[in-house]
Amino acid sequence: MKGSEHLILSAAEKLQRKILGLLGRSLLFAVTSVAALSVLAILFFIARDAWPFFRDKGVAAFFFSTAWYPAHQPPEFGAAAIFVGSLLVTLTAVALAVPPGVLAAICMSDILPFSVRQVLKPVVEMLAAIPSVVYGFFALTVLAPFLQDSGKWLPGGFEISSGVNALNASVILGVMALPTIVSVSEDALQAAGRELREGSYALGATRAETLVKVVLPAAVSGVFSAVLLGIMRAMGETMVVWMASGNAAQIPKPWYNLLQPVRTLTATIAGDMGEADQMTGSAHYHVLFAMGLSLLVISFLCNLAGEWIVTRQRKRLRGG
Amino acid sequence: MHMRTRRFLDRAFTSAACLAVGLMVLFLLFVLGPIFVKGAGAYVFMGTVEHRRMMLDQFDRGNEERVTAEWLDVQQARRPVYEALSAFEKELPGLPAARRKELKPAFKAVREGVAELLGPEPGEPLPALTRKMYGQTRWTKAQEKLKEIRFEESWDYSAGAGRKVLTSRQPLFDGTALAPLFPLLERDARKLLRPRLTFYPRFLTDVSIDAHFFGGIGPEVLGTMYLALGAMLIAVPLGIIAAIYFQEYAKEGPVMTFLRSCVNTLAGVPSIVFGLFGLAFFINTMHVSSGKSVLAGALTLALLVLPTVIRSSEEAIAAVPRAYKEGAMALGAGPWRTILTVILPAALPGILTGIVISMGRAAGETAPIIFTAAVSVGKMIGPTEIASQPTPALSWNLYNLCTEHEAVNEIRHVQFGMAATLVVIVLALNLVAILIRARVARRLKG
Numbered sequence: 001m002k003g004s005e006h007l008i009l010s011a012a013e014k015l016q017r018k019i020l021g022l023l024g025r026s027l028l029f030a031v032t033s034v035a036a037l038s039v040l041a042i043l044f045f046i047a048r049d050a051w052p053f054f055r056d057k058g059v060a061a062f063f064f065s066t067a068w069y070p071a072h073q074p075p076e077f078g079a080a081a082i083f084v085g086s087l088l089v090t091l092t093a094v095a096l097a098v099p100p101g102v103l104a105a106i107c108m109s110d111i112l113p114f115s116v117r118q119v120l121k122p123v124v125e126m127l128a129a130i131p132s133v134v135y136g137f138f139a140l141t142v143l144a145p146f147l148q149d150s151g152k153w154l155p156g157g158f159e160i161s162s163g164v165n166a167l168n169a170s171v172i173l174g175v176m177a178l179p180t181i182v183s184v185s186e187d188a189l190q191a192a193g194r195e196l197r198e199g200s201y202a203l204g205a206t207r208a209e210t211l212v213k214v215v216l217p218a219a220v221s222g223v224f225s226a227v228l229l230g231i232m233r234a235m236g237e238t239m240v241v242w243m244a245s246g247n248a249a250q251i252p253k254p255w256y257n258l259l260q261p262v263r264t265l266t267a268t269i270a271g272d273m274g275e276a277d278q279m280t281g282s283a284h285y286h287v288l289f290a291m292g293l294s295l296l297v298i299s300f301l302c303n304l305a306g307e308w309i310v311t312r313q314r315k316r317l318r319g320g
Numbered sequence: 321m322h323m324r325t326r327r328f329l330d331r332a333f334t335s336a337a338c339l340a341v342g343l344m345v346l347f348l349l350f351v352l353g354p355i356f357v358k359g360a361g362a363y364v365f366m367g368t369v370e371h372r373r374m375m376l377d378q379f380d381r382g383n384e385e386r387v388t389a390e391w392l393d394v395q396q397a398r399r400p401v402y403e404a405l406s407a408f409e410k411e412l413p414g415l416p417a418a419r420r421k422e423l424k425p426a427f428k429a430v431r432e433g434v435a436e437l438l439g440p441e442p443g444e445p446l447p448a449l450t451r452k453m454y455g456q457t458r459w460t461k462a463q464e465k466l467k468e469i470r471f472e473e474s475w476d477y478s479a480g481a482g483r484k485v486l487t488s489r490q491p492l493f494d495g496t497a498l499a500p501l502f503p504l505l506e507r508d509a510r511k512l513l514r515p516r517l518t519f520y521p522r523f524l525t526d527v528s529i530d531a532h533f534f535g536g537i538g539p540e541v542l543g544t545m546y547l548a549l550g551a552m553l554i555a556v557p558l559g560i561i562a563a564i565y566f567q568e569y570a571k572e573g574p575v576m577t578f579l580r581s582c583v584n585t586l587a588g589v590p591s592i593v594f595g596l597f598g599l600a601f602f603i604n605t606m607h608v609s610s611g612k613s614v615l616a617g618a619l620t621l622a623l624l625v626l627p628t629v630i631r632s633s634e635e636a637i638a639a640v641p642r643a644y645k646e647g648a649m650a651l652g653a654g655p656w657r658t659i660l661t662v663i664l665p666a667a668l669p670g671i672l673t674g675i676v677i678s679m680g681r682a683a684g685e686t687a688p689i690i691f692t693a694a695v696s697v698g699k700m701i702g703p704t705e706i707a708s709q710p711t712p713a714l715s716w717n718l719y720n721l722c723t724e725h726e727a728v729n730e731i732r733h734v735q736f737g738m739a740a741t742l743v744v745i746v747l748a749l750n751l752v753a754i755l756i757r758a759r760v761a762r763r764l765k766g
Contacts, residue, residue: 017654024656025569032565035558035630036579038623039586045600046593100340107337120341122754127348129677129750130743131684132591133715137722137739138351141732175347182344206326208333229588236590238687239719266592266687273599273691292596299588307581 043296050293053077053286062290068249068263070272070284077287081251083294085262089166089241092258093173093234098227101181105226106211108182109189110197128179136243139172140164144244160259162246167258169245173237177230184229188222189215221313225306232302235266236295242267265291352743359740362733366459367518369394370439374454378529390514395442397511400504402441405431407497415496426472426492430501433469437462438512450530451730457534458733459515466509470502523737527700532721532734537741539700543614543711544745547693548683550618550706551625556675558622559629563671564659566630567637587627591687594624598692612710614701617693624688625678632674636667669760673753680749684742686715696720714742 009017054062057077065078108117144163151160192215200210216223246261249268253260269288369390375381408427412420439455440447447453456462471486490502505512526536562583570576598620602608608616640663648658664671686694694716701709718738722728 021655028561028565028569031558032562032579035562035626036582036586038626039582039589041601042586042589042593042597042623045597045605049596049600100343103337103340104344107334107341111334111337112341120345122750123345123348125750125754126352126747127344129680129684129746130351131686131715131746133684133686133718134355134739134743135351137718137735138355140722141735142354175351178344178347206330208330209326212333232588232590236588236592238590238592239715243719243723266590269592269596270687270690273596289596289600292593295590296593299590299593300585303581303585303588307584 046289046292046296049286049289051286053283053290056283057287062287066249066251070287071275075283077283079265079268079287079291081249082263082265082268082291084251084255085166085245085249086235086264086266088252088255088258088262089169089173089245089264090231090234092166092170093177094227094230096170096174097177097181097230097234101178101226101230102185102223104178105182105185105189105223106216109186110207110211110215124179124182127175128183132176132237132239133243135172135176136239139168139240139244143168143172162261164244164246164261165259166245166252166262169241169262169264170258172240172244173234176237176240177233180233181226181230184226185219185223188219188226191222192218221309225309228302228306228309232299235298235302238266238270242270247271265295355736355739355743358733358736359738359743361460362523362737362740363521364517364519365733366515367520368455368457368459368462368513368515370455370513371457371518374457374534377453378450378534379526394512394514397508398438401434401438401501401512404498404501404504405434405441408493411497423492423496426489427498429472430469430489430498433465437465437469451533451727454534456513459513461730461733462509462513462515466505469505524741528734531697531725531727532731533727537714537717537734537738539698540712540714540717540738541741542700543694543698543713544683544715544742546614546701546706546711547617547621547689547713548679550614551621551682552675552679554619554622555625555629555678559626559674560633560664560671562626562630563633563637564664567634568655568659568663583627583630586623587631591624591685592690594620594688595691597623598688603692609708612691612693612695613708614693614706614711617689617711617713618706620688620692621682621685624685625682628678628681629674632677633667633671636670636674637663639670640666669756673756673760676749676753676756680746680753683749684715684746686719689713689716696724714738714745718742 062077062079063083064080065076066081067076067078068081069076108120112120146163147165147168148160148163196214196218197210200214201207205214241264245264245267247263247267248261249263250260252258252262269291272284273288275284369387372382372387373391376384376387412423412427415423435441435452437455440452456465467486470489472489474485474487476483476485488502490499493499493502520536523536524541525538527538529535566576566580570579598616602616602619603611608619644662644666645658648662653661693710694713695710696712696717698710698712701711718735721731721738722735725731
C-alpha cells in the first residue's frame with residue numbers, strides 16, 4: 001500500500017498545512033477587507049477635499065443661501081436652491097414611479113401567468129440596463145421637443161418655454177427608478193408566501209381584496225425598501241438631470257412649478273468640475289466635494305433606513 | 321358590500337395592474353424605438369455623391385474611376401445652378417437701390433445654402449475645414465438644406481407662443497436671373513446629388529473626421545472597450561475572492577456584519593461620487609497617471625461594479641448544492657482544492673452572469689469617467705498608452721456631441737448612431753447573461 005503513507009501526515013506536514021491554510025485565509029480576508037472598506041476610503045477622501053470648503057466658508061451659507069455665484073468676485077456658494085432642485089426632481093420622480101411600479105409588481109407576481117412573467121422579466125432588466133446617458137439623450141432629443149410642443153394642445157394654449165425642465169428630468173428619472181421598484185417589490189410580494197394568499201381566498205376574498213388587504217400589508221417593508229432604493233437611484237443619477245433639467249440654480253416659483261428649469265447636486269458636480277481648477281484646489285473645487293459629501297451622507301442614511309426596515313421586519317416575523 | 325361591487329373592484333384592480341405592466345413595456349419601446357430606428361441611419365442611409373467623394377478622398381475607399389465619372393456627370397448637371405448664381409451676381413449692381421437692398425441678404429442666404437448643399441463652388445479655393453469641402457453627404461440632410469434655400473424661416477410671436485413661418489423666396493426673385501434656380505433645385509435635386517442606398521458598417525470602427533462631421537465612432541468604441549474590460553479585470557478577481565470569503569470562510573459576527581453592510585453601502589454610492597473619488601484618490605493622491613487616463617477610469621469603474629460582482633458571485637456560490645462540497649471533502653480534498661475544483665466550476669455560470677451584467681454597466685456609465693478618463697476629442701489609443709492617455713468613450717461622447725458640440729444639429733445621425741451602438745452593446749451583454757441563466761436553469765431542471 002504505497003498511497004497510505006501519504007494519507008497519514010507527519011507533525012511537520014500538519015503544521016505546514018495549518019500555516020499555509022492560515023496564510024491563505026488571511027490573504028482572502030485582506031482582499032475582502034480592501035473590497036469592503038473601499039467605501040470608507042471613499043468617505044474619507046471626499047470628506048478630506050470637502051473639509052477646506054466648510055472650514056473657510058462655513059456651513060450655514062452652503063445649506064441656507066440660494067446665492068450660487070461661483071464665478072463672481074468674491075464667489076458665493078449658496079447651494080440651497082440646488083438642494084431643493086435635487087429634492088424636487090427626486091421626489092417627483094418617485095411619486096410618478098411608485099404607483100405604476102407597485103401595481104406592475106403586483107401584476108407580475110400574482111396576476112400574470114408564469115410564461116408571461118418569464119417574458120416580462122427581461123423587459124424590466126432591459127429598462128434597468130439602458131445606460132443613463134442614453135436616457136438623457138432621449139430626454140433631450142425626443143421628450144424635450146415633445147414637451148415644448150405639448151403646451152399648444154392643452155386647454156388655454158399653455159406656453160412651455162423650454163422642454164428641458166424639472167418635469168422632463170422627473171419623468172425620465174421615474175422611468176429609470178421603475179425597474180428597481182418593480183423587481184424589489186415583486187420579490188417582497190413573492191416572499192409574503194402562498195399560505196397567506198390561500199387563507200385569504202378560503203375566506204372568500206376576491207383577488208384584489210387579498211392583494212390589497214392581506215399580501216401588500218405583509219410585504220409593506222419590502223415595498224418600502226423598494227421605494228428607498230428608487231429614491232437613491234433617482235437622487236444619485238447624473239446624466240439625465242444634467243441633460244434634461246435645464247441647470248438653472250433657482251428655486252422654481254411657485255416651488256411646485258415643474259415646468260421651470262432646476263439644477264441638481266449631481267449635475268452641478270458634473271458640470272462645474274471642468275471650470276473648477278482641479279489641481280490647485282480652489283473653493284469652487286472644494287464646494288463640489290462638499291456636494292459629493294452631502295450626496296454620500298444622504299445615500300448612507302437611505303441605506304441605514306433600508307437595513308433598519310429589513311431587520312425590524314425580520315424580528316417581527318421571528319416573533320410570529 | 322355587494323358582490324357585484326366587489327367583483328367590479330376586483331376587475332378594475334386587475335386591469336389597472338395590467339395597465340401598469342403595459343405602461344412599462346410601452347416605455348421601453350418608446351425609448352428604444354426612436355434610438356434604434358434613427359441610429360440605424362448611421363449605418364444604412366441614402367448617401368449622395370458627396371459621400372462617395374468624401375470616402376474616396378478621406379478614407380481611400382470606393383471605385384476611383386466610377387466616382388470620378390459620376391462626379392463629372394454631377395458637375396455637368398450642377399452647371400445651370402452656378403450659372404444662375406453668377407448671372408444674378410452680375411445683374412445685382414444694375415438693379416434699383418431699393419430692390420438691391422431687399423435682394424442682397426436673400427441672395428447671400430441662397431448662395432450660402434447652395435454652398436452647404438453642394439459644396440464649394442467650382443474654382444473657389446479649398447476651404448480649410450474638412451466639413452466645408454463637401455456638400456451634404458446624406459440625402460435626408462440635403463433635403464433639409466434644400467428647404468432652407470427655398471424658404472425663409474421666421475418666427476411669429478403674435479399668438480403668444482412663437483410659431484415657425486416659412487415664406488418662399490422664389491417670388492422675391494421673380495424676373496431676375498436667379499428665378500430659374502428655384503424650380504431647378506426642386507426638380508433636379510436628385511440629379512445634383514445622386515442619392516443611393518449606402519451601407520456603412522465601418523461607422524463602428526472608423527475614426528471621425530473634423531469633429532464627427534464625417535467618419536465613424538471607432539475611437540469611442542475602442543475606449544469603451546478598454547474601460548469596460550479594464551474595470552472587469554480589476555473587479556472580477558477582487559469580487560470573486562470576497563465572495564468566496566463571505567460564503568465559505570466567514571464566521572458570522574460583528575466584523576462580517578460590518579463588512580457586509582460596507583458592501584451594501586458601496587452599492588448605493590451615487591456614480592458621480594465615484595468620479596469625485598477617482599479624481600481625489602487615484603489621480604490627485606495616488607498619481608496613477610499625471611491626468612485623466614484609461615487606468616484611472618478603469619479603477620474607478622471597477623469600484624463601481626464591485627458590489628454587483630460580489631453579490632452575484634456570492635449568490636452563485638451559495639446555490640452550489642452542499643452535497644458537492646461534502647463529497648469533495650469526503651474524498652479528502654482540502655478546503656482550497658474543494659473551492660478551486662468543485663465549488664467554483666459549479667458556480668461559474670452564475671458568476672459569469674454577474675460579470676457580464678457588470679460589464680454592461682461599466683460600458684454604459686458616464687459620470688465616473690468624466691473626471692477620470694474621458695476626453696471629447698481623441699485618437700484611438702494603443703494598449704501601451706492605457707496608463708497615461710485619456711480616451712474618448714461612447715457614453716461621454718454621446719453627451720458631448722448632443723450638448724457641447726459646436727454644430728449639434730448637423731450631426732444628429734452620429735449621435736443616434738452612437739446611442740444605438742451603446743445600447744446594442746449593453747443589451748447584447750445582458751442578453752448573454754439571460755441566456756447563461758436560462759441554460760443553468762435548464763441544467764438544474766434536467
